[in-house]
Amino acid sequence: MAINLRTPQAETREQRLGTITQWEGRAQDLARDSAFTYGCGRDCGPGGRRLCELSSPYSQATMCAEQIAVTNATIIKDTVVIQHSPIGCASSQSFTSRYSRDLAARRGWKPEDPKSICTNMGEQDMVFGGVERLADTIRTAFERHHPRVIFVATSCATGIIGDDVDGTARQLEDEIGIPVVPLHCEGFKSRHWSSGWDVIEHGILRRLAPQRPHEKRDDLLNVIHLGGPDVFSPLVNPLGLQVNLVMGGQSLERLADLSTAAATVTMCFVLSYLATGLEQEYGVPEIRAPLPYGLDATDNWLRDIARVTKREHLVEAVIASERARIAPELARLHKLLKGKKGFVAAGAAFAHGLIADLRELGVTVDDAFSFHHDPSTDSKDAEQDSLGHLVQATGDVEHFTVSPDQHFQAHAALKRANPDFVICRHSGSMASLAGRMGIPVLPIFYSNDGIGYEGLLTIGRAILRVLPRRRFYEDVAAHSRFPYQQWWLDETNPYALSADAAE
């Protein structure tokens, strides 16, 4: 199914990709059952079967798509994000601002608070509708900050009362003369927060990435990432390519350049909606090679970029020189990490990438925790089956748990794994849980850390920095407990509560 840009609402991941959030078993079985056998039975092959999802009567608070969409809209420069919502949805503003200032420091930008405003809906608005409040807020945002673009994010409340956000946005757009882009991100509409990426990328594709057919640049490579330092330029500049780094904070100019690039890569296939959309709408090819985690994957990723951008004559020299550059340090890290047991917790393709990194560093990974699972990608290209590639290239993961960052399930999984360290993203519950269980933890806030040749060194050194903290965590673990019943504290099957638990 192609990406549908005609409507202002992005279809959710569940609808487009068959995304699931609950599963337990071997990685090879999940790979076999999902993606390219999903839902049709056509290419199942021997042993293939339809992907089943578990359910759990008990659940703990997760994130929502709105937070992802709003955060990533807010950090786009020269914009104002309006959260059309009661005040609580906007309590993430302080987090976004902290993130934005941190990002600015790492990217060399002027640190300043990003602009976001909450319409601050009350009970009256729930009864009589909030479109007037929204219109006033859009005017206020324009007068206060003179932005070049205004985003309007919906909320559960506005979705339920049925405010005409699209109509109001269009009307105000005519009035103030700048794009007013609705982001339909009601939290209840998708079971996974990563749908928020699709929402903001949908908005960008529809409104902020114009067609510029006569300005094609054969040296420009779009890189779609989650945010953080630019680790991509050092990798591809030697190929004569310039990086157009988008998502995770950028200027509107970067977005306007999207359609002029020679190709697009994504550092995580969870973000590939934009890349696939650019190919579909503007013919900018999407690089589909497995993600650059580990030496071989990085080689092949660079080769694919070189192939698509016609720089094959340069690439082998770059690969050879990079491999040679990192070899001594990689050997040192490998020696220090060999035989250590790691536990990975992250979102889908990103988790697969981190597992590959750890295995390249000599770490044993038999246990992983993925916050959701995309059985396919928008391109429907088997090349992007990152879990399948992981299993094929580096072997199975015996205990592969898909869970939307559920603390109680993570507890069971960690108890089963008993690792030397945990490496995780969305560090909220997982990082503090691991620490409290006496396990050193490396939270990856900036998800580019593990990318490419240098990424192996970055991750390896970071693990070595946290290992000695076991002394601290064990002390805390010995003197605190979680409020679970004893039987659950002893449990090692994350899905023990599910009636239809995996066999």
Place this chain on the structure above:
Amino acid sequence: MNFQTRIDDDARGSFSAPPGPIEQVRYACALGALASVIAIDRAIPITHCGPGCATKQFQALSSISGYQGGEFHVPSTNIGNKEVIFGGADRLDELIASTLKVMEAELYVVQSGCIPGLVGDDVANVVNGYRRRGVPIVFAETLGYQGNNFTGHESVVRAILDQYVAKQADAAAKVRKGLINVWSLLPYQNPFWRGDLTEIGRILEGIGLEVNILFGPASRGLEEWRAIPQAELNLVLAPWLGISLAKRLEEVYGTPFLHVPAIPIGARATGAFLRQVADAIGADADCVESFIAREEREYYHYLRDFAQFYAGCTSQYRLPSEINIVGESAYALAIAKFFVGDLGLNPGVIVLTENPPESELPAIRAAFRDLAPGVDGEPVFEADGYLAHDLITKHPRVGEYPILFGSTWEASTAGEIGAPLVEISYPATDEVVIARSYVGYRGALQLLERAYTTVVRQSTEENPELAAI
């Protein structure tokens, strides 16, 4: 005492969202009161709301503000399409049942968010089923569009009082001499609440009282809550938060309450506060005076030494002369009184940000009169950060050296007026706070340390005038 009394909860009834939009948000929604439940040892909130609601409120209040941590593994229905369309009562029922199977607590507090309010789930009915079976569970309606975490806190506490405390076998037991309940800072909202409640508890115990501090590490948790009806006095130590709770307890148990709007900072205010409490409860005067004397001896020893710095022997530092504050009324009032009344600063702009109920505004204004004899503060009520910024920067200043007490949002405002910024209100993302306190005797000294360290650093690192010399 009827389960349905929550309907006439006066705090919630008096809340109204400010008419304008809000930039630089300074509080959470009513559901954010789940932080108050988390602040009670062995109590667990069960949230019936959208998937991101509970996480967002607690992340904002705790994880990012002061990096306070706190136990967050909160059961939530994470409402999806199905529950919006068909209703979510069954899903809540399933969640409560499984929570009881997995989690271990002495009290469960069910809180509802926007969605069940809009789709009309009968949450009370679901919770009542468990209550009838003797499960220690209560329900507080904390719809996000109906209030903020201040009014939500009153709803949650009210639910615990009416549906849990009142049902204890010994609820009507007789008054325990010298036992006092303290209703003060809002947990997590104020980044220093843990240390402050500890200090408030310490000084009240110092004058011979037994204290139910109710929240945080210094509290004995639900054991204290169960003893609430036996207290001799309810102390409301805040400009307005908690008054409705004290009134409720007076109505139900006949417990008198004492309302002290300003949390004491420094020996002068703390001594007066302790004598006021002692008077109200009839505490032993010798015990009170000897504690105060002991504390003052130590406090003024430190203050004597600090006076050397404050005398300006090290006079290259621009010692602030005008205090500006952006924050919620409790800390704004306490800090204004200390710096104006004890340190000799002039009041500048004071912006109160928590959107208190309309009915409380005149009394809050009155509390800012006579910060020092004849010196009044003129607080402005404003929840929007953009307007708060304008109020501070457009205020005319002649010859004054301003200092700004506020949140992380005030960083650029402070820069614009050349003031050192001391983070005292939510969100404080540039402070790591563990046990630090800014109130009472010990807290006052830590507040001076923090404030004047900031002054020294700002003077030496960022003052272009001095750098040029």
